[in-house]
Amino acid sequence: MKKQLTILLVFFCASLVYSQKMKVENGGFDFIKDQKEINVEFVYDNMKINKKNLTNDEYVQEHAADLEEKKGKGEGKAWKKSWIASREIIYAPKFLELMNQDLYEEKGISFKKDLSNAKYTLIVETVWVYPGWNVAVMRQPAKVTTLLKFVETANRDNVVLEITSKNAPGNRFGGTFSNEDRIGEGYAKTGKTLSKLIMKKAF
Template identity: 35%
Template structure:
């Protein structure tokens, strides 16, 4: 039985890995960033689809209704966490990983203050994923990033299918899975900018 469980888990893990191939597309001239070394990051979630839902509002409404039917107040708590996770988990993960790679070029990003370069990060799609023990589906996000130098739009980047999963499959919380997707996206954007720009 243990061997069967391990096999099923390993198979699900491989399927989740093979299902996602993160892609980065750029339109515009990122070379205009080379003279700058500070970036301010802003995050936006308008017009985001979630899983099978075309818009976030429908997804939230279904989750809140279901959880509140199971246990009064649980859906409202879930909704609060859904929004709070952005500033408390997703943004810090993205920032940490992008800075890890940018610092190799003496470039830094932050959420606060002012900077000559602004990255506007729009989350256009979120797949929260799921984990029921022996079977799981990784989270995944799509981002559209606009780069502004001195308030002038100079380039756009798409980050497609950034996957997110916790170590060893212990990611039963959707917020953890999604935060790892932001970490992965931050890592890949940081690597790309370090290689192509700085």
């Protein structure tokens, strides 16, 4: 019993250390309340991964080789495809789902990709990702750090609002052995927190 309590305490402390921090760096929220739709773009070009701050190419090479060695031939190649595909099938949808949950239903503002006619674009730039891990009774949530920039769609140099989001935690209820699922929950948390911030500041 004492050992179990110790483990729970460790996880509780870890959650405090890696709690999400969202900070407004520049700009204001007034422009949002008059909009009905905002374009969203996701950028992964310069993201770093894990505590070693690997580039995407370095991480893919390292993790794929590890899978090939530990799980068998072809496992690394299969994972490479799912790693990239997760951006479109997990990360972006999770973020957008939580962004729209309150803002669209309560304020009628829709955040979607490919809205080229929208006056403003939200650029979700991934800065750092920690995939986390799950080994039976012990687990570590994913963490996602992003730079959230609202710009004029027709003039990207005009940044009207810039927000940093650090260490958004990601884990699925009950746990998951999929790095991509955990990371996806980090994007969901980012969307949810940003949505609440907008609801508070813009209306």
